[in-house]
Amino acid sequence: MNVIDKLREPFSIKSIKFKPQSTNKDKTQCLPVAFIDARDVSQRLDDVMLPANWEFSVQVIPDAKIASVIGTLRLRFDYDRNEWIHKSDVGEASQDITSYKAAASDALKRCAVQFGVFRYAYDLKFKWVELDGRKMKEKPILPYWALSDSDKICESCGDHIGEYVEDNAGNKKDAGEWISQVYYKTNKIVCYKCAIKKSKG
Numbered sequence: 001m002n003v004i005d006k007l008r009e010p011f012s013i014k015s016i017k018f019k020p021q022s023t024n025k026d027k028t029q030c031l032p033v034a035f036i037d038a039r040d041v042s043q044r045l046d047d048v049m050l051p052a053n054w055e056f057s058v059q060v061i062p063d064a065k066i067a068s069v070i071g072t073l074r075l076r077f078d079y080d081r082n083e084w085i086h087k088s089d090v091g092e093a094s095q096d097i098t099s100y101k102a103a104a105s106d107a108l109k110r111c112a113v114q115f116g117v118f119r120y121a122y123d124l125k126f127k128w129v130e131l132d133g134r135k136m137k138e139k140p141i142l143p144y145w146a147l148s149d150s151d152k153i154c155e156s157c158g159d160h161i162g163e164y165v166e167d168n169a170g171n172k173k174d175a176g177e178w179i180s181q182v183y184y185k186t187n188k189i190v191c192y193k194c195a196i197k198k199s200k201g
Contacts, residue, residue: 003077006048008116012148013183015040018139020131029128032140034121038105041112049075056111058091058104067093067100071107075115087114120146139184144176151179154191156198165192 015037020030045054053076061068074086091107093099113119126140144152144163152161152175161179164172182190190198 003048004116007044007112008119010120010146010148010151011036011040011044011118013142013151013180013189016142018136020134020136023131024128028131030131030136031128032126032136034124034126034140034142036109036118038108041109041117044117045075045112052076053079056108058100058107060100061090064092067103069100069103069107071104071111073108073111073115087111089114139180141177141180144174144179147176147179151183151189153189154194155189156194157191159191159193161189161191167192168196 016034017036018032018034021033023030054074056071056073058069058071061070069091070088071091072086072088074084076082076084089107089110091103091105091110093102093106109118124140124142124146129140130137153159154161161175163175165175165178166172178192179189182188182195
């Protein structure tokens, strides 16, 4: 696997968060969007590139209505030739007009997307979910292809969880739905067999 493929690998469900992207008129439902923290991006860059082979800098955008910066992420793909590739993007601090730290974090994530980091999030299609004030009543289901390799290993028995889960009646269920639902309830990745054993236990 080359460096770009490693940068593009899915993040664990344990790192992914969700927030409303848009709401209906009476604000009782929302369309969620997935996001990760800037520290998850930094860790991915450390793991794949190694700390010496990437750097990030920001330049404050003056007179902006909210805290805004131009971020530049530089990656060194060829250490021997000292060849660097850089990508730049604007970061904003959402509603906080003074938080340049938040703006820098936003810029880092936007720059990293240009190298493929968490770019697959744009391909995630979620259903509308109900809102309780500003809080979503349920978390979106991640499809099997959007789960990391570690998300497909049962934490109880160590077995690999395949693309489909088959119950005792022979009914197949998408494993992404199964893994997501079980994790949201238990904070653990558990295969169908281990879950059934525990429920009977």
